[in-house]
Amino acid sequence: MFKTKYVIVDGSAIVFSAAIQHKSMVGYGQKADGAGFVRFITTKNQWGETEVVAECYGKSISLGIPSRPELDSQLVTQQITNPEF
Numbered sequence: 001m002f003k004t005k006y007v008i009v010d011g012s013a014i015v016f017s018a019a020i021q022h023k024s025m026v027g028y029g030q031k032a033d034g035a036g037f038v039r040f041i042t043t044k045n046q047w048g049e050t051e052v053v054a055e056c057y058g059k060s061i062s063l064g065i066p067s068r069p070e071l072d073s074q075l076v077t078q079q080i081t082n083p084e085f
Helices: 069-081
Strands: 004-009 012-017 032-044 050-057
Touching (some): 004 069
Antiparallel strands (some): 004 032
16 A cells, blocks of 8 residues: 655645655745645445545654644545535
């Protein structure tokens, strides 16, 4: 399984390869609110339709900050599944 990283900067999620350090995705003078790893799973919603859901976990060593699993998962899921976000 391939790992994927993410970082939350200014309320927006950035998802990227695990080959890149978290700190490389945060601009000078910007502050990351959450960072770690993300995996994508599929679930069935209340109507039986398949949905993609993000699960954020872990922490960023290069930034020295943890993920915020519930909040970050919701934000990443919203951004990747809602084209009008």
